[in-house]
Amino acid sequence: MSWRKITFIVVALIVLLGGAAILSKLFISMKPEQTERPNVEMKRSVKVETVNYDEVTSPLWVQGRAVSGSEVLLVAEASGKIEPGAVVLRKGTSFKKGQVLAEIYKDEVELALKARKAQFLTTMTSLLPDIKVDFPDQLNAYETFFRAIDLDKDLPEMPDVKDDKLKVFLASRGVLSEYYGIKQEEKKLKRHTLHAPFNGTFTQVNYEVGAYVNTGGQIAQMIRTDHVEIEIPVPNEDSExxxxxxxxMIQSNQNQAKIAGKVVRKSDFIExxxxxxxxxxxxxxxHADQVLPGEYFEVQFPGQKIPDAMEIPRGAIFNSNTVYIVVDGELKKREINVIKRNETTLVFNGLPEGSKVVAEPLINVKENTPVNIMGEENNKPNSGNQAKPQ
Incomplete structure (x- = not known):
């Protein structure tokens, strides 16, 4: 390649690069100069409530379980074979107060008692002639007592013994000891028959008809169905x-029917x-028939009237007793006096009336943060000093 061609190529490259540099500077100079945006301070809007104390009634909803007013064991007071009563001795059987639930074999005891009463009649027969001679004023009373004795019924009440001589006479013949011995046997006989103490049902049966039971054996477990209570576990701080x-007001979880009730007891211990x-x-x-033991219910307690108080959402409180209030467009911390805590709200006092208390939870804020009150926002942005263009 000749020297002339090399020189031409070098000169062309220099001209081309120089032209590109000139055009680049020209385009840059034609671009409009950017101005710096003003600093705008953004304020968050908060929901507030004006502190105004009044009488607050805060009801309480708690779930509880229905329980029977009485739960007792049917215990054998005598030994022997269980015989049928007026109801079937099976789990789930209902019965009425006074019905015979079961009997424990008593034929031998009953016959022995009748034999003892017959012997007592013989003793009284031999005494009446002596009473007629020695105590004529008592004859009529003892004759009436003698005629009232029935082998199939309990002995009638014995005439009062006020005369000391008559008392010695009866004691020497064994009349008093025999009389009270028979009364004792009558009570033992009654223990062979088991009566229902209330309207209820069997929840568990351990011995059925035909089984042999010893004295003290637990035949069945039963509950009362015409007297039902709702047991409600309540946090101790709410129980006051x-x-x-x-x-x-009691409401079933199964339907919307409401039943009236009354608080009858409060336990004196904490679970x-x-x-x-x-x-x-x-x-x-x-309405007792609408409540079955074991079923769960919602119970509404009316609560007590709290004077000079206010209620706000629990989410607005932090550190257990601190809230934010708005003062001159800024957040300020204040402590409150908590009176009662509900599930979603809290009853308090301790702030001056007229204060603007924040009524919502705030995240990532601190004291003196500038805020707007919701509904009273200033739509104009708060601009800072505008920077000078460079």
Whole structure:
């Protein structure tokens, strides 16, 4: 390649690169200069409530379980074979108060008692002539007593013995000891028949008809069905707002029917596992058939009237008793006096009336943060000093 061609190529490259540099500077100079945006401070809007104290009634909803008013064991007071009564001795059988639930074989005991009464009649027959001679004023009373004795019935009441000589006479003939011995046997005989102490049902049966049971054997377990209560475990801090005789409303989890009830007892101890206190509500007797033991119910307690207080959402409280209030557009911390904690709200006092207390949970905020009150926002942004263009 000749020297002339090399020189031409070098000159062309220099011209091309120089032209590109000139055009680049020209385009850069034609670009409009950017101005710095003003600093805008964004304020968050918060929901507030104006502190205004009044009388607050805070009801309490708690779930409880229906329990029988009485749960007892049917225990044998005599030994022998179990014989049928007026109801079937099986789990789930219902019965009425006074019905014979079962009998324990008693024929031998009954015959022995009749034989003893017959012997007592013989003794009284031999005494009447002596009473007629020695105690004529008592003859009529003892003759009436003698005629009232029936082998199939309990002995009648013996005439009062006020005369000391008559008392010695009866004691020497063994009349008094025999009389009270028979009365004792009559009571033992009655223990062979088991009567229902209330309207109820069997929840467990250990011995059925035909089985042999010893004295003290637990034949069955039964509950009362015409007297039902709701046992409600309530946190101890809430139990102080419940009073004996408070009227409550009971609602089934199965339907929307509501039943009236009344608080009848409060336990005087705290359950170890739940740290709760049991409240017992008696169901209105007219609706007792609608409440089955073992079923769960929602119970509404009316609560007590709290004077000079206010209620706000629990989420607005932090550190257990601290809230934010808005003062001159900024958040300020204030402590409150917590009176009662509900599931979603809290009853308090301790702030000056008229204060603007924040009524919602706030995240990532601190004291003195500028805020707007929801509904009173200033739509104009708060601009800072605008930077000078460079």
């Amino acid at each position: 707002w419940i009073r004996i005789n408070d009227k409550v 170890n596992e739940t740290q709760s206190r049991s409240i017992f509500v008696m169901v209105n007797q007219a």
